[in-house]
Amino acid sequence: xxxxxxxxxxxxxxxxxxxxxxxxxxxxxxxxxxxxxxxxxxxxxxxxxxxxxxxxxxxxxxxxxxxxxxxxxxxxxxxxxxxxxxxxxxxxxxxxxxxxxxxxxxxxxxxxxxxxxxxxxxxxxxxxxxxxxxxxxxxxxxxxxxxxxxxxxxxxxxxxxxxxxxxxxxxxxxxxxxxxxxxxxxxxxxxxxxxxxxxxxxxxxxxxxxxxxxxxxxxxxxxxxxxxxxxxxxxxxxxxxxxxxxxxxxxxxxxxxxxxxxxxxxxxxxxxxxxxxxxxxxxxxxxxxxxxx
Amino acid sequence: xxxxxxxxxxxxxxxxxxxxxxxxxxxxxxxxxxxxxxxxxxxxxxxxxxxxxxxxxxxxxxxxxxxxxxxxxxxxxxxxxxxxxxxxxxxxxxxxxxxxxxxxxxxxxxxxxxxxxxxxxxxxxxxxxxxxxxxxxxxxxxxxxxxxxxxxxxxxxxxxxxxxxxxxxxxxxxxxxxxxxxxxxxxxxxxxxxxxxxx
Numbered sequence: 418x419x420x421x422x423x424x425x426x427x428x429x430x431x432x433x434x435x436x437x438x439x440x441x442x443x444x445x446x447x448x449x450x451x452x453x454x455x456x457x458x459x460x461x462x463x464x465x466x467x468x469x470x471x472x473x474x475x476x477x478x479x480x481x482x483x484x485x486x487x488x489x490x491x492x493x494x495x496x497x498x499x500x501x502x503x504x505x506x507x508x509x510x511x512x513x514x515x516x517x518x519x520x521x522x523x524x525x526x527x528x529x530x531x532x533x534x535x536x537x538x539x540x541x542x543x544x545x546x547x548x549x550x551x552x553x554x555x556x557x558x559x560x561x562x563x564x565x566x567x568x569x570x571x572x573x574x575x576x577x578x579x580x581x582x583x584x585x586x587x588x589x590x591x592x593x594x595x596x597x598x599x600x601x602x603x604x605x606x607x608x609x610x611x612x613x614x615x616x617x618x619x620x621x622x623x624x625x626x627x628x629x630x631x632x633x634x635x636x637x638x639x640x641x642x643x644x645x646x647x648x649x650x651x652x653x654x655x656x657x658x659x660x661x662x663x664x665x666x667x668x669x670x671x672x673x674x675x676x677x678x679x680x681x682x683x684x685x686x687x688x689x690x691x692x693x694x695x696x697x698x699x700x701x702x703x704x705x706x707x708x709x710x
Numbered sequence: 711x712x713x714x715x716x717x718x719x720x721x722x723x724x725x726x727x728x729x730x731x732x733x734x735x736x737x738x739x740x741x742x743x744x745x746x747x748x749x750x751x752x753x754x755x756x757x758x759x760x761x762x763x764x765x766x767x768x769x770x771x772x773x774x775x776x777x778x779x780x781x782x783x784x785x786x787x788x789x790x791x792x793x794x795x796x797x798x799x800x801x802x803x804x805x806x807x808x809x810x811x812x813x814x815x816x817x818x819x820x821x822x823x824x825x826x827x828x829x830x831x832x833x834x835x836x837x838x839x840x841x842x843x844x845x846x847x848x849x850x851x852x853x854x855x856x857x858x859x860x861x862x863x864x865x866x867x868x869x870x871x872x873x874x875x876x877x878x879x880x881x882x883x884x885x886x887x888x889x890x891x892x893x894x895x896x897x898x899x900x901x902x903x904x905x906x907x908x909x
Contacts, residue, residue: 475834494828495889550878551888556831589890649786652907653856654769654823654845681783689784 447514452484456517467527470547471559476524479560480517483509490561491686493552496588498565499684500595500603503641503665505564506683507608507708510639520560523567534571534606541583542566549588554686565593574599597643597704600665604641604708616643616704618662624705627698628678631671634707640668642682643704649693662703738846738859739896745820749813750840750863753825756809757840763826764814765909771818771845777826778803791818821845823858824909828888832879839864841888843908855906862888867898876901 461477468476482489487509492498508516515531522529528537546563550556566583569592573581576594583592595603601612616622624630634640646664669688670681678698681690693701739746756762761779766772767788776799778785785803789796791814800807817825824843829836840863845856862876869877871885876893878884885892893901 472834551830551886553829554831557834586887586890650909651765651767651775652909653858654767654908655856687782687784689786691786692788 447512449484449513452513452517453481455514456480456484456521459521463525465524468524468543468546468563470544471524471563472547475547475557475559476563477560479558480520482558483560484513484517487513488683488688489686491553491555491558492561492565492684493549493555493588496552496555496565497590497593497595498569498588500600500665501565501568501593502684503600503667504568504603504607505561506667507604507610507639507641511608511610520564523563532607532609536567536571538567538570539583542570545583545585545588552588568603569593572599572603574602595665597662597706600641600643600704601706604706608708611709612706614704614706616702618703621699621703622705624702627702627705628671628673628695630705631668632673635668635671637710639708639710641706641708642666642668642702643706644701645703646701648697648701649691660700738844739861739900739902742820742844745816746822746842746844746861749816749820749822749825750842750861752809752813752816753842754827754840754863756806756813757827760803760805761827762805762810763824764810764817765824765826766817766822766845771821771823774814778805826909837865839888843905845908858905858908860891860893860903860905860908861896862893862901862903864899864901868901870895870898870901 456477459477462473464473465471483505487506490502490505490509492502512532519529519531519536523536523538527543528535530536546566547559549562555561566588569588570583572595574594574596576591576596576599580587580590580592587593596618597614597616601614604610605612615624631640642665643662644664644666645660645662648660664684666682666684668680668682670679672679673695676695677692678695679690679692680698681688683689763777763779765775765777767775772791773788774791774796775786775788776796778787778799787799789799797807797811800810813825816822821844822842823845824841826841828839828841830839831837842861842863844859844861846859869879871877871883874895876886876888876895878886887893888903889905889907891903891905893903895901
């Protein structure tokens with residue numbers, strides 16, 4: 418089916434404006450120290466036949482890096498993994514031991530459970546992991562390749578309707594795409610936390626003053642934003658653009674000076690600081706996801 | 711009468727949507743080779759000292775988006791070229807102000823809309839590619855997307871197949887895509903593609 422028909426189909430699948438998920442299986446919580454101790458006991462040289470392209474050294478070095486610096490998760494250049502990147506940030510905040518234990522089980526057995534969610538990735542995903550190339554530093558981060566591919570393989574939303582099975586290069590396609598309600602569902606199921614979201618996939622949230630709304634919540638919650646990145650990160654010089662959200666970020670700081678807003682957010686393996694007008698802030702936000710700390 | 715007019719309008723619309731943007735010069739790189747290569751080499755030197763990327767975000771190439779990249783933080787600020795704020799910011803973050811101003815002017819004159827350094831890995835070792843986009847003169851039909859010429863400058867010689875397509879490496883015949891695009895040979899370390907997006 419052509420992209421045009423797909424787009425029309427998606428337009429008819431408008432999700433709800435206000436989405437709320439109650440806490441699922443709540444984490445017992447764990448610490449970085451526990452996770453490092455667990456990792457130190459494992460034979461990190463073993464090769465897994467289940468993951469033919471994953472190199473043990475790159476896999477376990479990557480897990481260590483994730484523990485040492487949780488902000489280093491890098492969803493890769495030109496992929497549709499940004500939502501899974503934002504989710505990683507939350508998982509590492511809540512349960513680092515759960516993460517490394519899950520990844521080790523997945524590597525050893527080809528299936529694993531994370532917070533009562535059973536993962537058994539497809540053969541195609543297991544072959545693809547470790548072979549993604551030209552994605553920046555993700556090329557040599559074999560644990561992150563496994564993690565992002567497995568998450569995309571497991572969680573499905575309406576954007577994945579026409580492409581549910583992984584084929585080569587699908588990390589860049591609708592196979593990996595995430596809409597707002599899918600993101601909320603993933604956060605709720607993986608992190609077991611209360612998630613409240615305003616906004617939708619096509620229409621902006623009915624929030625009169627997004628700056629005040631965010632400012633009020635940022636200290637007591639983790640805030641994720643679903644934004645139209647094409648406005649602030651233009652890809653062509655056309656003035657008329659189809660306004661749709663394209664990117665998930667974790668908001669870290671927000672401040673206002675002389676009608677200019679400075680946003681500091683986490684997305685691709687690090688923090689970005691950006692100055693935008695209050696009008697642009699309103700224009701780019703499609704979803705505000707408030708997550709319990 | 712109105713019915714006929716409607717048919718003509720619909721026909722025009724269908725015709726327009728079926729036409730794609732045409733780049734006037736098919737030999738843009740060869741015509742501007744000297745200037746484009748000097749922009750690339752100047753950027754390479756400045757970027758090695760302190761990483762950054764520059765994009766022109768408006769059609770008239772008067773507004774730039776400057777990405778100042780450090781290990782812990784990337785700052786993305788937008789400036790009008792006439793603004794004093796641009797120079798102040800470069801100075802504040804210890805960039806070579808004169809060098810970057812010169813680069814911006816050259817980019818503007820040559821219609822280079824984006825320049826950036828891209829990392830990739832061969833045998834698990836980091837490599838660097840400098841990627842720049844040029845906004846050529848085009849004939850655009852209604853609803854047809856814009857077109858840019860993107861150039862990739864590799865540090866080392868690359869492998870290409872008999873059709874001139876960039877390959878992953880000498881051992882495989884797999885075509886390497888950069889940002890989802892197939893690139894074609896200009897020299898053994900420079901390749902190009904035509905794309906709808908400049909970055």
